[in-house]
Amino acid sequence: MEQVLELKDLTLAETSRFPVWVFDIDTAHIVWANEAAVDIWYAESFAELAARDMGAEMSTSIKARLRQYRSDLERGEIINELWTIYPRGIPCPLMCRFRGIRLYDGRIAMLCEAEVLDQDASELVRASQALLYTSAIVSTYGVDGRCRFMNPAARRTYDPSHTTLADRLCEPVLQTRLLRMSPDVSEGRFTGIVQTRQGLRTHEIESRVTQDSDDGATVLVVTEIDVTEKEAAKAETAYLAYHDALTGLGNRLYFSQSVTERLEGRGAADGPLFLCFLDLDRFKYINDTLGHAAGDELLVQVAERLRAHLPASGILSRLGGDEFAILIDGAADITAFTAISDEIIRLFQDRYRVSGRELSVNASMGISSYPADASTFDDLLRTADMALHAAKEDAGGGVVVYDPALAERTGRFLELDTDLRNALDAGQLDLHYQPRIDLATNRIVGTEALLRWRTAGGDVALPDEFIPIAEATGLIDQIGIFVLAEAFDRSQELAALGLRIAVSVNIAPRQFRDPNLLAELTRLAALPGFDPGLFELEITETMLISDNVQLKNTLARISRLGFPLVIDDFGTAYSNMAALKRYPIDGIKIDRSLIGTDDFETLASGVLTIGKLLGVKIIAEGVETAQQRDWLAENGCHEFQGFLASPALPFPDLVAMLQHASGANDSAAPVETVTQRSS
Known part of the structure; x- marks a missing residue:
């Protein structure tokens, strides 16, 4: 490596025919130059050249490059480059050699030794400049x-x-x-x-x-x-193509390719493969009550538990939503595999802590095996999915192994889904109305709109038979819109007949996430002559367990519009006074499952106590005996509905019942029931 020169070393350069000068990088001035250098810079004298501020018209990139060179020059490096200088604006191509030289104050400057090139070297200069300025x-x-x-x-x-x-x-x-x-x-x-x-x-x-x-x-x-x-970015794109962004697990594409690779070339001697299709029970309610952020937090925790307990030869994936899939390789038969599947289900016995609260979460699982049930990935997943649906139909929290009979059940499910969609389009869905009786006056004061399906064969299907299908397929959204519109029209007809009773409608939890619901209720409340106080909205108790700000705001706005809010099926969840007081509730309905038990008085007493403390209207569902009715009346219940008074009726029959009770020519008369209190 060359030594850094001193200014005293320039004696011979003074008379050189080649231009030589010293450039102070810090001050951007030439501090020494021989006569040849003064000439190529078109200067009248060295003094005039030294007075020039070379940095005034120097580009930012050139300044940065010179600062970079200084560190190289301090180490004694020599730099050979083609440069073009522009004295008086005239281009002058040079072949330059730069080396370090120490000034009298100890700083390092740049000694420039140049050879003027012919104008024919312009292409070479351009190529050199491209090399200098390229990134x-x-x-x-x-x-x-x-x-x-x-x-x-x-x-x-x-x-x-x-x-x-x-x-x-x-x-x-x-x-x-x-x-x-x-x-x-x-x-x-x-x-x-x-x-x-x-x-x-x-x-x-x-x-x-x-x-x-x-x-x-x-x-x-x-x-x-x-x-x-x-x-x-390429790696991230490739990763996201095969992985779930939330949990980091492989996605459906990853699982499909991984399982397919495992199946290829697999022989009978390699043993069976088991595909587990796992789904969280009631996950929709967690999203509805705690919000999607809490739902995502739960999914991440579930993924972590499954990953931690995955056998070494297993493949784990999140297929979407709350669905996970696991391929187990190495179990000799279904009996040996059962121990593994039981361990997976046991992972849900310990509670999860989500959004500051503990949650009990169950999971259902369907199992299919290769080669007994299927020989391709698509068929393995399809048969495991059938088994999963069977597990969820059995109240969830269990494991079902695929059986060929499930294929027939699944076919029936798809058939019912198609029929239900056709029924909605063909107007086969209808509302029946069950009267609600005031226990103090024995008058009909309200009615609950209940959905019925009149099948093509003339049978009437109850909601328990088809609502689960509608919820599973997403058709419940369209049905909810239909029910709301139909019940409103019937309530207007009752008002036009002078029959002022409340009409109550069940609103599904997912409808509260739809901004169209609030917009529609706002529109209805503004209609001339419509009394929103006679149009009640029933919501499920499970919706109110958490402190959901969005839900709270939506219910508050609905309440301000004048629509009463009633909790349906009360007593089946674990809500408490503190939770209920956060919401603008006008009434609670004692669930029919409490009324129908042998110790209904004990169970109903707790609900009645909560209702009294909240100061809301209390309604009992499923009342079938006079003894039940009388006990409810004596213990502070306000209203009841059930077969004791009347089953759900088609709308014309409800109108006839109301008109008969009130008197055909006296619409202002009280509406009496056909039942009487026992003495």
């Missing part, structure tokens, strides 16, 4: 792997102490491939990890073997482009 990293290496040249981009990229390929390339294989190149194998392209000033980066590297134009030595010209961000 591509260009360097040359000798056969010993030591760096011989770096363009400015390379100097910005690599630490000056990293002078060999081995210093820069982090992959020994790549080093070997580059250094073994010869004129017979003169070009190559690679992508590799390199060590830079910014740390490890990914570079796309092109190399070519050639001869150095200076001394004719064989050199390796290496051109590099930083593709770190590009490669990271």
Whole structure:
């Protein structure tokens, strides 16, 4: 490495025919120049040249490059480059050699030794400038792997102490491939990890073997482009294509390809494979009550538990929503596999802590096996899905192994789904109305709208038979819109007849997430002559367990519009006074399951106490005996409905019943029931 020169070393340069000058990088001034240099700068004298501020018209990139050179010059390096200077605005191409020189105050300046090029060298100058200004990293290496040249981009990229390929390339294989190149194998392209000033980066590297134009030595010209961000984006895209963004588990595509690969070439001697299709029970209610953020938090925790207990040869995936799939390899038969599946289900016995509260979460699982039940991935998943549906139909929380009989049940499910959609389009869905009786006056004061399906065969299907299908397929949204519109029209007809009784409608939890519900209720409340106080909305108790801000705001706005809110099926969940007081509730309905038990008085007493403390209307459902009715009346219940008074009636029959009770010619008379209190 050359020594840094001193100003006293310039004695011989004073009379040189080649331009030589000293440039102070810090001040951007020429502090020494021989006569030849004064001439090429078109200066009248050295004093006039020294007075020029060379930085005034210097570009930012040139300034940055000169600062970069200073560190190289301080180490005694020599830099050979083609430059073009513009004295008096006239271009002058030069072949320059830069080296460090120490000023009298100890700072390092740049000694410039130049040779003026002919104008015919313009193409060479342009090529040199392109090399200087390009963002591509260009360097040359000798056969010993030591760096011989770096363009400015390379100097910005690599630490000056990293002078060999081995210093820069982090992959020994790549080093070997580059250094073994010869004129017979003169070009190559690679992508590799390199060590830079910014740390490890990914570079796309092109190399070519050639001869150095200076001394004719064989050199390796290496051109590099930083593709770190590009490669990271490609890796991220590839990862997301095969993984679930929420849990980090493989997605459906990953699971499909992984299972298919496992099936290919598998023989009978390799043993069976078991596919477990797992679904969380009542996950929709967690989303509805705690919000989707809490639902996502739960899914992440479930994924972590499943991953931690996955057998070494297993494959785990989240297929979407709350559905997970597991492939188990290595169990000799279904009996051996049962122990594994039981362990998976036991993972849900411990509670989950979500959004600051503990949750009991169950899961249902369907199991299919290869080759007994299916021979392809699609068929394995389909048969496991059938088994899963059977597990959920059996109240959830269990495991069902696929049986061919399930295929017939699934076919029936799909048939019912199609029939139900056709029934909605054909107007076969209808509302029946069950009267609600005031226990103090024995008058009909309200009615609940209950959905019925008049099948093509003339039978009437009850909601328990088809609502689960509608919820599973998403058809419940359209049905909910139909029920709301139909009940409103009937309530208006009752009002027009002078029969002022409340009509109550059940609203599904998912409807409260639909902004159209609030918009529609706002529209209805503004209609002339409509009394929203006679149009009650029934909601499920499970919706109110959590402190859901969005739900609270929606219910508050509905309440301000004047629509009464009644909790349906009260007593089946675990809500408490504190939870209920957060919501604008006008009434509660004692669930029919409490009324029909042998100890209904004990169970109903608790609900009545809560209702009294809340100061809301209390309604009992499913009342079938006079003894039940009388006990409810004596213990503070306000209203009841059930077969004791009347089953659900078609609307014309309800109107006839109301008109008969009130008197055909006296619409203002009280509406009496046909039942009487026992003495």
